[in-house]
Amino acid sequence: MRTTILQSVSRQFRPTHAVSCFVFMLLLLTLQSLAQATPALVAQQISVGGQSRHACAIVNGGALCWGYNYDGQLGDGGFLDRTQPGPVYGLQTGVTAIVVGGYHTCAIVNGGVKCWGRNPDGELGNGGVDDSAIPVPVQGLTSGVIAISAGLYHTCAILSGGTVRCWGWNSNGQLGNATINATNSGAPTQVSNIASGATMIASAGYHTCAIVSGAVQCWGYNVYGELANGSIIDSHVPVTANVLGAAVGLTVSSIASGLFHTCAIISDGTMRCWGGNGNGELGNNTVIATNGGAAVTVSGIGSGTTAIAAGGYHTCAVVSGAAKCWGYNMFGQLGVGSLLDSHVPVAVSGLTTGVTSITASLSDSCALVTIAGKSEEKCWGINLDGEVGLGDQVYQVTPVAVSGLASGASALASSAVSLHNCAVVSGAAQCWGDNETGELGNGNIIDSSIPVAVSGLSSGVTGVATGGYHSCAVVSGAAKCWGSNANGQLGNGSTTGSTTPVTAIASGVTAITAGYAYTCAIVSGGVKCWGANSNGELGNGSISENHSPVAVSGLSATVIAISSGVAHTCAVLQTGKIQCWGYNSNGQLGNGTNVSTLATPPVTVSGISSGATGIVGGGYHTCAIVSGGVQCWGDGFTGQLGNGGLVNSYTPVATSGLSSGVTAITAGGGFTCAVVSGAVKCWGAFYTLAGNGAIALYTTPFAMPTLTSGVTALGSSYSSACGIVSGAVKCAGTDYFGELGDGRSVYLTAPAFVVQGDRIFYDSLEGY
Numbered sequence: 001m002r003t004t005i006l007q008s009v010s011r012q013f014r015p016t017h018a019v020s021c022f023v024f025m026l027l028l029l030t031l032q033s034l035a036q037a038t039p040a041l042v043a044q045q046i047s048v049g050g051q052s053r054h055a056c057a058i059v060n061g062g063a064l065c066w067g068y069n070y071d072g073q074l075g076d077g078g079f080l081d082r083t084q085p086g087p088v089y090g091l092q093t094g095v096t097a098i099v100v101g102g103y104h105t106c107a108i109v110n111g112g113v114k115c116w117g118r119n120p121d122g123e124l125g126n127g128g129v130d131d132s133a134i135p136v137p138v139q140g141l142t143s144g145v146i147a148i149s150a151g152l153y154h155t156c157a158i159l160s161g162g163t164v165r166c167w168g169w170n171s172n173g174q175l176g177n178a179t180i181n182a183t184n185s186g187a188p189t190q191v192s193n194i195a196s197g198a199t200m201i202a203s204a205g206y207h208t209c210a211i212v213s214g215a216v217q218c219w220g221y222n223v224y225g226e227l228a229n230g231s232i233i234d235s236h237v238p239v240t241a242n243v244l245g246a247a248v249g250l251t252v253s254s255i256a257s258g259l260f261h262t263c264a265i266i267s268d269g270t271m272r273c274w275g276g277n278g279n280g281e282l283g284n285n286t287v288i289a290t291n292g293g294a295a296v297t298v299s300g301i302g303s304g305t306t307a308i309a310a311g312g313y314h315t316c317a318v319v320s321g322a323a324k325c326w327g328y329n330m331f332g333q334l335g336v337g338s339l340l341d342s343h344v345p346v347a348v349s350g351l352t353t354g355v356t357s358i359t360a361s362l363s364d365s366c367a368l369v370t371i372a373g374k375s376e377e378k379c380w381g382i383n384l385d386g387e388v389g390l391g392d393q394v395y396q397v398t399p400v401a402v403s404g405l406a407s408g409a410s411a412l413a414s415s416a417v418s419l420h421n422c423a424v425v426s427g428a429a430q431c432w433g434d435n436e437t438g439e440l441g442n443g444n445i446i447d448s449s450i451p452v453a454v455s456g457l458s459s460g461v462t463g464v465a466t467g468g469y470h471s472c473a474v475v476s477g478a479a480k481c482w483g484s485n486a487n488g489q490l491g492n493g494s495t496t497g498s499t500t501p502v503t504a505i506a507s508g509v510t511a512i513t514a515g516y517a518y519t520c521a522i523v524s525g526g527v528k529c530w531g532a533n534s535n536g537e538l539g540n541g542s543i544s545e546n547h548s549p550v551a552v553s554g555l556s557a558t559v560i561a562i563s564s565g566v567a568h569t570c571a572v573l574q575t576g577k578i579q580c581w582g583y584n585s586n587g588q589l590g591n592g593t594n595v596s597t598l599a600t601p602p603v604t605v606s607g608i609s610s611g612a613t614g615i616v617g618g619g620y621h622t623c624a625i626v627s628g629g630v631q632c633w634g635d636g637f638t639g640q641l642g643n644g645g646l647v648n649s650y651t652p653v654a655t656s657g658l659s660s661g662v663t664a665i666t667a668g669g670g671f672t673c674a675v676v677s678g679a680v681k682c683w684g685a686f687y688t689l690a691g692n693g694a695i696a697l698y699t700t701p702f703a704m705p706t707l708t709s710g711v712t713a714l715g716s717s718y719s720s721a722c723g724i725v726s727g728a729v730k731c732a733g734t735d736y737f738g739e740l741g742d743g744r745s746v747y748l749t750a751p752a753f754v755v756q757g758d759r760i761f762y763d764s765l766e767g768y
Contacts, residue, residue, distance in 0.1 A: 055366065056088070056098045056105055057377070063088035063095045063107055071103045072133030073117030079133060088116070089134040100361070101150030101203075106138070108145050113138040113157055121153045122186030123168035129186060139187040141165065151203030152259075156210075157188070162196035164210055165189065172206045173236030174220035180236060191219070192237040202310075204257035209241065214251030216241040216264060224260050224276035225290040232292045242294040243272055258310035259362075263317075264295065269303035271317060272296060279313045280343030281327030287343060298326075299344045311360030316348070316367075318358050323351035323367050331363040331382035351378065398705045399723065399730035402741035403450040405430070407727040411463055412715025414666040416565050416619040417516045418466035419737050421717050422454075422473075423729055429454040429461045429473045433717065433739030437469040438499030439483035445499060449738025454482070455500040466717065467514030467564075472504070472521075474512050479505040479521045479549075487517040488547030489531030495547060504530065505549055513617070515564035515582075518545075525558040526551060527571055535567050536597040539581040543599050554601025555579055565617030565667075570624075571602070576610035578624055579603065586620040587650030588634030594650060605633070606651040618667035619718075623655070623674075625662050630655040630674055638670035639699035640684035646697060655683070656700040666714035666721060668733070673704065673721050675711045680704035680723055706730070 054067030054074060064085035065074040072079055075088035088107075097108040104117030104124060114135035115124040122129060125138035138157075147158040154168030154175060165188035166175040173182060176191035197213035207220030207227065217238035218227040225232060228241035243264050244250050254265040260276030263283075272295035273282040280287055283298035290296060304320035314327030314334060324345040325334040332339055335348035354370040364381025408426035420433030420440060430451040431440040438445050441454035460476035470483030470490060480501035481490040488495055491504025504519070511522040518531030518538065528549035529538040536543055539552035552571075556579065561572040568582035568589060580589040581602040587594050590605035597603060605624075614625035621634030621641060631652035632641040639646055642655035655672075664675040671684030681701035704723075713724040720733025720740060731740045 071118035279328035312362035323348035333381035434737035437484035468516035586635035638685035
């Protein structure tokens with residue numbers, strides 16, 4: 001149970017890796033408390049999981065955890081993420097092994113087992129289904145446990161007699177207790193047909209394998225041949241895996257399981273793997289799964305393997321003292337200095353000697369390496385929730401300087417849907433952040449955490465706009481766009497994307513805005529739009545998408561300002577009125593209803609008959625500058641209307657305390673910011689002023705740290721905000737794809753130091 005509103009909000013809005021799904025995540029712009037320095041730690045074991053976003057270590061017999069903590073899996077009694085190792089409640093001594101599951105953690109403590117974290121499927125083994133943020137004893141396992149392993153939602157342990165007990169989720173028979181209907185178990189249940197001889201166990205996403213008398217037995221999910229038993233049918237009891245083939249005199253000495261694959265060290269020092277292989281995680285230079293066939297030999301490893309770890313879709317090993325990895329590498333989890341997959345083992349940068357153990361999760365990896373007589377843990381890969389343990393987060397609550405933009409900036413893009421930012425700098429366009437479809441406009445699809453020049457736009461640029469996965473600019477009166485074009489949002493008559501600008505309108509353009517998959521521009525005082533149109537986004541009396549600009553109908557006067565949200569657009573008329581069109585689920589059109597315009601003309605915003613000078617579209621809300629103050633309408637669930645409430649409003653409401661002096665405004669998915677007498681004030685969903693990683697809903701404006709004077713313009717992405725001060729750009733918010741522009745990256749493609757230690761353990765599998 002969450003005992004405070006703040007904790008409840010934090011849990012509800014916790015970001016995940018699926019940031020490209022535009023459900024309300026949040027922003028973040030508040031004071032960050034100074035992190036206290038953590039003294040060097042001497043670790044005996046480190047554990048991450050092939051499916052997890054948190055990690056744990058044994059340090060001087062006690063347990064430390066860090067990273068993601070949505071379900072209390074860090075065991076510190078709370079639910080806030082940690083970016084540095086912190087103690088597990090009550091486990092200061094006696095810990096001999098620790099394992100990380102998808103959202104839970106377990107440890108062997110004085111021969112018994114204790115678990116903490118997520119528990120709806122019984123993964124804590126205490127007979128209940130309630131989450132626990134502190135360790136609880138596993139029923140019946142108070143002594144005699146010699147090994148333990150955690151899968152996505154299940155856990156298994158080996159007892160001193162060589163038998164195996166498992167508990168938790170049993171969707172595919174991964175508990176191995178012959179339960180035909182795959183019933184979950186909230187307490188340990190004995191694995192069938194293993195009466196003795198088990199010495200090592202590896203729990204994966206949906207299957208489990210164990211070394212029994214030198215051979216391997218597996219049970220559970222088998223679609224890709226995870227059981228290596230000549231079949232692709234699940235098994236609810238252990239079956240013999242064909243790991244050794246016809247080899248004589250060899251045994252299996254170690255195993256590790258990923259989400260859908262398992263690898264083993266053979267007694268001659270070679271390695272064999274089986275199961276899924278979509279990213280080359282079997283290491284045999286193919287991407288073909290074994291599909292029930294025998295294990296395959298890992299290429300290029302003739303001997304010398306001493307440790308192995310399987311992540312979600314990648315594998316790592318210690319070979320003659322060096323670290324090698326292979327498979328999926330989108331987040332740098334291979335540690336080779338790039339983000340390219342490898343279907344054969346490759347050397348981890350800088351870890352060519354002295355490596356004693358290794359571990360892997362879904363998207364990062366860690367190793368213990370002896371340097372100058374001391375064991376140090378080094379980690380690499382994604383760092384969304386601080387799981388790499390370097391003491392940083394992928395958000396900044398105090399604005400940071402955008403690299404290279406110390407002067408000359410005059411305008412910023414304002415977007416509630418993008419994961420990148422763009423600016424006008426000395427008449428040129430520069431962009432940074434996500435570049436999945438070429439939205440940075442520099443001719444490639446590589447993300448950038450520093451601004452890059454948009455190809456061909458070195459002068460004449462007066463405005464920029466960012467959409468879901470595309471961008472546009474006003475260039476000497478023309479509208480030019482680049483990036484994704486699946487719905488014709490580039491406006492050049494096609495649906496072919498472009499990593500460099502293409503022309504949508506040749507002349508007459510004075511302003512431009514972009515929604516998720518469409519674009520609108522002010523052209524000679526009217527508005528033209530192009531792209532997606534299922535909700536009437538184009539305002540042309542139709543719901544058919546258009547790949548070239550079409551005129552918005554029904555605008556009653558000359559348009560002076562325009563802005564789009566996810567799928568709606570609002571325009572300020574010369575008369576001071578506002579008209580809106582498109583999607584209206586939360587009242588973001590401001591006409592007193594929640595009915596989208598579809599094929600009908602734009603509607604007039606209620607209660608604003610004059611005085612409007614500026615407009616911004618948030619995710620599903622809208623705000624306007626009216627007679628120097630701010631009025632907002634639409635979605636209010638995260639406090640983004642700023643009127644002290646958390647409810648929607650279908651008509652404009654005044655934002656508290658902002659009745660005059662407002663000169664600029666911007667909005668993201670669930671927040672709004674404004675410039676008031678040169679200072680920035682924000683409201684909506686933000687990280688708390690305490691800087692502790694929790695989320696609070698600020699229903700009235702608060703002052704943005706450091707942006708207290710001289711701010712001339714604002715911009716935003718889905719979950720970041722930027723301001724211009726004396727021509728320099730500063731940004732705060734999330735930094736998943738480098739959208740803060742300060743050169744940081746969530747992906748560590750080479751190992752970085754975390755703690756000192758002498759044993760590592762990091763093995764679980766949470767699917768993002």
